[in-house]
Amino acid sequence: MAAFDSLAIMCSGKASEGVDLPAAYALHLVDLVARWGVEAGEMLEGLSLTRESLTNPASRVSLETMNTLVERATELTGEPGLAFFMGLEMRLSSHGYLGFAAMTAETIRQALELAIRFVPTRTTALAFHLHVEGETASLVVEERAPLGGSREFILIALLIGIARIGAAITKKELAGEADLMFDEPPYFARFAHLAPGRVRFGRPSNRLVFAASVLDLPLDMADPVAMQLAREQCEREMQALGRDDRTVARVRELLPLPEGFRSLEDIAQQMGVSPRTLKRRLADQDTSYSALLDEQRQERALLLLRDESLSREQIAERLGYSDAANFTRAFRRWTGKTPGSVRKP
Numbered sequence: 222m223a224a225f226d227s228l229a230i231m232c233s234g235k236a237s238e239g240v241d242l243p244a245a246y247a248l249h250l251v252d253l254v255a256r257w258g259v260e261a262g263e264m265l266e267g268l269s270l271t272r273e274s275l276t277n278p279a280s281r282v283s284l285e286t287m288n289t290l291v292e293r294a295t296e297l298t299g300e301p302g303l304a305f306f307m308g309l310e311m312r313l314s315s316h317g318y319l320g321f322a323a324m325t326a327e328t329i330r331q332a333l334e335l336a337i338r339f340v341p342t343r344t345t346a347l348a349f350h351l352h353v354e355g356e357t358a359s360l361v362v363e364e365r366a367p368l369g370g371s372r373e374f375i376l377i378a379l380l381i382g383i384a385r386i387g388a389a390i391t392k393k394e395l396a397g398e399a400d401l402m403f404d405e406p407p408y409f410a411r412f413a414h415l416a417p418g419r420v421r422f423g424r425p426s427n428r429l430v431f432a433a434s435v436l437d438l439p440l441d442m443a444d445p446v447a448m449q450l451a452r453e454q455c456e457r458e459m460q461a462l463g464r465d466d467r468t469v470a471r472v473r474e475l476l477p478l479p480e481g482f483r484s485l486e487d488i489a490q491q492m493g494v495s496p497r498t499l500k501r502r503l504a505d506q507d508t509s510y511s512a513l514l515d516e517q518r519q520e521r522a523l524l525l526l527r528d529e530s531l532s533r534e535q536i537a538e539r540l541g542y543s544d545a546a547n548f549t550r551a552f553r554r555w556t557g558k559t560p561g562s563v564r565k566p
Contacts, residue, residue: 247282248272250307259294259297284371303374304373304377324390330437333349362428376427380416388417392441395431401421402427425558426519468492476514476517522540525540527564
């Protein structure tokens with residue numbers, strides 16, 4: 222399954238202060254509920270917003286405001302499955318220069334790399350990580366801030382939207398699977414046929430899993446010149462927002478090896494800095510080498526567990542653990558579950 226805009230941190234509660242989204246996403250929701258006879262004024266009442274203000278490309282809305290809109294939309298329409306309708310309407314053009322860059326990329330892989338790099342131009346609430354293990358790939362969606370009441374809505378709309386976008390830009394029906402951390406909503410069965418494959422709930426992470434060969438599919442609208450122009454604009458936006466530090470991304474790129482992972486010292490040497498400097502730069506980004514290593518080990522473990530021919534001992538070895546018991550303890554720490562329970566369908 223291809224993906225563009227796709228969790229290791231469980232969230233709850235209200236949205237974090239300072240986290241926002243492009244107003245275009247709120248506009249799409251306002252326009253969507255009009256099908257149920259809900260007018261824009263009713264949706265936006267008391268929020269100091271108008272439909273016209275939401276059309277400004279530079280406008281943004283807080284995550285708290287988006288939570289209010291999602292709750293209000295569900296109540297006014299009486300449709301708990303609005304996320305599916307939202308996902309069906311998702312287009313790459315909705316995502317600004319990031320969407321344009323991804324749309325004109327040469328392959329799914331390049332499009333995903335652009336999305337992973339530049340998603341902070343859209344929001345800091347989510348981050349995306351691509352993992353490949355043998356013939357299987359996964360796109361993990363990390364919740365970097367509590368999504369609050371709109372969590373379920375955002376993640377389901379994202380799942381459906383990704384599938385629609387992938388099919389549109391490759392001219393192929395792309396199948397795969399999806400894991401979501403929350404429990405299955407009561408209304409899901411009504412819409413399950415719209416998902417491009419099996420969806421599993423209550424899983425250790427939010428992710429899309431698909432054949433690694435999908436990454437090399439060419440895109441229908443590939444245009445290297447247009448892609449470069451859009452990429453340069455995304456770089457300018459990142460700089461303007463103060464989100465252009467590449468340290469974490471570079472560590473993620475360097476960490477994995479065919480068997481095991483690079484040490485902090487090896488990565489620092491590759492980056493031309495001292496281990497102490499690298500630790501400080503990671504701390505400035507609210508993370509650490511050990512946290513990033515755990516993230517990569519967890520996702521590699523989840524992919525390896527899909528292969529029934531591999532024993533726990535073999536998986537432990539591939540992850541750099543001395544024995545299966547140490548792997549099992551680490552897996553419980555990451556997910557709260559045993560490897561065996563996650564391996565079950």
